[in-house]
Amino acid sequence: MKTENIIKYRMAKSIQYAVCSNSNCKMPTANLAIMSVYLIFALFLMEVNADAQTPIKKEVEVVKPYEPAVSDAYKINVLPKISDSVNIKPSFQYNIVPVMVNSEFQVSAINAAKMLSMPISKLYKNYIKLGFGNYLSPLAEVYVNSSRSKKHTAGLFFKHQSSAGNLKLENGDKVFAGYSETSGELFGKKFFKKSYLYANGGARSNTVYDYGYFPKLDTTLEKGRIRQSYFTASASTGLRSLNLDSSKLSYDIGLKYNFFQDRLKHGENHINIGGQFHQLFLKDKLFGLNLNYNFLKPNAKLDSSGYVNSLLIIDPWIGMSSPEYQIKAGLKLCFQTQNNNFKISFIPYGEFQFMAVKDVLIPFVGLNGQVNTHSYQDVSLENPFIDAGLRVKNSVNRDIYGGLKGSLGSKASYVLKVAFSKLKDQYFFVNDSLTKLRNTFTVVYDNGDLFNGYAEVNYDYSEQLAFRAKANYYDYKLDHQLYAWHKPNFDFTFSTIYNMRNKILVNLDVIAVGKRYAKDARYYLINPRVKSLAGVIDFNLGVEYRYTKILSAWVHLYNFTASKYYSWNQYPTQRFSAMAGFTYSL
Secondary structure (H helix, E strand, C coil), X not given: CCHHHHHHHHHHHHHHHHHHCCCCCCCCHHHHHHHHHHHHHHHHHHHHHHHHCCXXXXXXXXXXXXXXXXXCCCCCCCCCCCCCCCCCCCCCCCCCCCCCCCCCCCCCCCCCCCCCCCCCCCCCXXXXXXEEEXXXXXXXXXXXXXXXXXXXXXXEEEEEEEECCEEECCCCCEEECCEEEEEEEEEXXXXXXXXXXXXXXXXXXXXXXCCCCCCCCCCCCCHHHHEEEEEEEEEEEEEEECCCCCCCCEEEEEEEEEEEEECCCCEEEEEEEEEEEEEEECCCEEEEEEEEEEEEEECCCCCCCCCCEEEEEEEEEEEEECCCEEEEEEEEEEEEEECCEEEEEEEEEEEEEECCECCCEEEEEEEEEEEECCCHHHHHHHCCCECCCCCCCCEEEEEEEEEEEEEECCCEEEEEEEEEEEEXXXXXXXXXXXXCCCCCXXXXXXXXXXXXXXXXXXXXXXXXXXXXXXXXXXXXXXXXXXXXXXXXXXXXXXXXXXXXXXXXXXXXXXXXXXXXXXXXXHHCCCCCCEEEECCEEEEEEEEEEECCCCEEEEEEEECCCXXXXXXXXXXXXXXXXXXXXXXXXX
């Protein structure tokens, strides 16, 4: 708006205000007209005068453009609230009239889902292993098995291993020290719904030569005169339950017969009847009963006096277990008849273990004992160079033990155990000085104590590599004998196997046996002297190369450090020996 217009506007307003500002003043209309004329004339003069003046020029500098802004709007959060003091509960009634609706829908059958069976690996029913080594040592093993069946299984096993080598004695003489072992067995099982019947029968022939004669004698041994052969025929059968439910009775009943005879026709009949029964009662208590009957009857050649050795053991027991502990306790009632003498023995036993640290540290303590019958067959298997027809009486041992066991992660486990045993009529082998060559063994008896420390560690480094180690320490305290003859003070076994992509298998065994003592046969009757048999470490190595799944080649090295040691007094063993062969499956 121009400046002069502003002035005209303000003056008109001022006059109007002056005339009418007083609400009580009332001016005549004529006077108002006259004043209006004067006002218009004055304004005209002012306009002329204003035009005659110099125009006003002003400049306005804008610092920044105008920025309109709208302030925030705030919502009123107060909600209306109605407070009604009248509460009306609706009341209504209804009736349901059932009406049957006929449906024409028919359910179509759905095919049952089919479980895909796991692929069954091919069964190689037959297996043969053949090998040959130094000392003229052939080896043959054959297994023949039936096909897979849910009703029965059967098989055949045959093995032969022999050696025809010579060994050097202490006096430098080389003697024939061959041996031969041949065995065969038929076995089978018949499966039922809740049990299975098993049976087997076989025969075994073992031939050795009593080559370890007294080295001071000037003699020449004839193979026929030092030859000893043992023959065994056996048969067994039994019935065993397949109950997976511990609340059902589980059982294993068996009958076994052995006929044993040596080269000189000393024979023995051995019958064993056994049964094991157990069942869970009262949710957490397991009751069981073990029965065992041994009957040993020598033939007239071995004993013509009607000697009978029988032992009946009745063993009831009870066990309880939980995730934190396990307890088992029982009592063995032993009724034995030997050499027409009847004796009853009571042997309590039990074991308690608890979880100190879950699966890592499990302490255990217990006590046990046993009456042991020693058949002619058992003694000859332990030492084949015994006197022909040697008969050993029963022995008794009572033990108390304790230790720790557990696992070290998912790959390792361990057992540490100490045991104290009370021995009665324990037998030990000594050279029989009543024979001229003194190349066979008889036994002496003694009572005493035995301390045994045992340690075992198993470590599966991977599926391809595993380690096993076991060690025993023995300390005998006997009443009469100077030493526990031919018993080592310690033994140690370490084994490992490495499987290289299931193609090459390597196994290494390390066997260590501590020092042993023997009665020197030269002074057995007058003044027995002690002969020390040095300890030994034996390394065995085996390598197998699997050309295919059915064909492989192998090499075994025994005592490859060629250590010289004696299995029994005057009986050196073969030193370094090697054997190679192959296996075939079909």
